[in-house]
Every structure is written in structure tokens, then in C-alpha cells.
Amino acid sequence: MTLDQVNTFCRKLPVTAHGVQWGGADVWKVGPWDGGKVFVIARADAISFKVSDIGWEVLREAKGCRPAPYLASRGMQWIQADLTGGLKAAELCGYLEASHALVAAGLSQKKRKELGLT
8 A cells, every 4th residue: 555545544434633743654543633542653665553462463573564663662552564565455454444443442431422433
């Protein structure tokens, strides 16, 4: 997938906000930009996203993937995938949807209801 394809896909997920930060990375959050929670950090060559326990076990040593720098070193289950190889588009889209769902599930019940994610 290209960065444009990643951004197009993330834009279609419910209640998302997009911004550019951290040295020009495309950052996607669940909820509003101010106060939302990050579920994807993408650059032209790589993308980082939150994964489940099973996703962590499967992807941390998969071809084109590795624990996400900075995030994984702090105990978070985030994977960085090479956008030029490794995961196929359909697989990556599935992981991005799962990342969105994991982050949304981590919001308070009140916040999920407020955002229409119940």
C-alpha cells in the first residue's frame, strides 16, 4: 500500500481525525484530534499500529515487520510494517481496522457513547 492508500482507508473508519506531526508523520486518532487516541502513525515507507496479543506474536518477527520503535520499547504492543513489502494490502487493512477497534475499546464507556462508538 502507498501512504495515500493508507490515509484513504483510515479516513473511512468511524470517528477518526487526521493530522501531521512528529517530523511529518500522518497520524490518525480515534475521536477528535484534540483528545483522541492514536491508532496509526504512517510515513511514506512505513506504518505503525497497535496490535492485539495475538497480532503481536504473529507480526513482531514477520517479514517486513518489527516492534515499532519508541512505542514497543515502552511496553506497548505496536508494530511497524514496511509499506513497500511484507504485508499485503488486505492484511494491512485488517490490522488497521483492528488497531482502530483496540483503541476505541480503550476509551471510557462514556467517551465511546459520546462519539457514537457503542
